[in-house]
Amino acid sequence: MDRPDPFYVVRDEIVKSLGQAKVEFDAWKHEVVSESTNIKTAETALKETIRNIDWDLEDLQETVQIVERNPSKFRISVEELRSRRHFLQEVKTVVKNVKDQLHHPDELLNGNSRNIYFDVATANKARSAAETGIGGDGGEGGGGFTEDLKWRSEHPGTDAPGLLAEQVALLREQDEHLDQLGSSISRLKQMSHRIGGELGDQVALLDEFSEEMTHTESRLDNAMRRAARLLHIDSSRAQWFVIGILLLTLLVILILFVIL
Secondary structure, three states, X not given: OOOOOHHHHHHHHHHHHHHHHHHHHHHHHHHHHOOOOOHHHHHHHHHHHHHHHHHHHHHHHHHHXXXXXXHHHHOOOHHHHHHHHHHHHHHHHHHHHHHHHHHOOHHHHOOOOOOOOOOXXXXXXXXXXXXXXXXXXXXXXXXXXXXXXXXXXXXXXXXXXXXXXXXXXXXXXXXXXXXXXHHHHHXXXXXXXXXXXXXXXXXXXXXXXXXXHHHHHHHHHHHHHHHHHHHHHHHHHHHHHHHHHHHHHHHHHHHHHHHO
């Protein structure tokens, strides 16, 4: 009846995303320092990865809070909870440092770049009682099964089949809780990824629209300049036409004056 702990499922996704973020962060720094024209592309990719890590952190924080509210139900030790909170804090620090660096790219040009360590310490997965069905040796809420055996030994009238049935029912209940928690996290993750994809599409559309507007504005400026030149030419021709008519009229008047 072993089921994967949702915390470790999401944690592994975050560790994988941190590796990707490190590669994208190094690429972005290179583009900034070399003042390349691909800075925007590298920055967009890095921001999207950091945004996905943020959403995964929210899911992970929710699992920790659920366990903290009722640690006896999931039989997670105090040390394990402390390790999970420490992991969350380290990842939050990495995300914050990357965001700060993105907001201040000029620091790279001035040689004041920050050292960001993406290698977050992850303790080896300690099997909790929720996975084994057996409590720990001193952790909070970790002695349920052992205490049950002790109680049974102190009350010999209780039969072994009853104990087995109770343990099976307890394991099934724990499996159901983990399944519900895993399903909720999976739905949230899928929804967040869909939203991220839609936002990425919107950003791309806005970029295309901005480029189209710039191109249209340039064409409009060229058309206005050509129209101004045509109007200037037409105005000069009209002036010469009026001058010609006046000269012709003056010539006719002179001829009539001489004849008469």
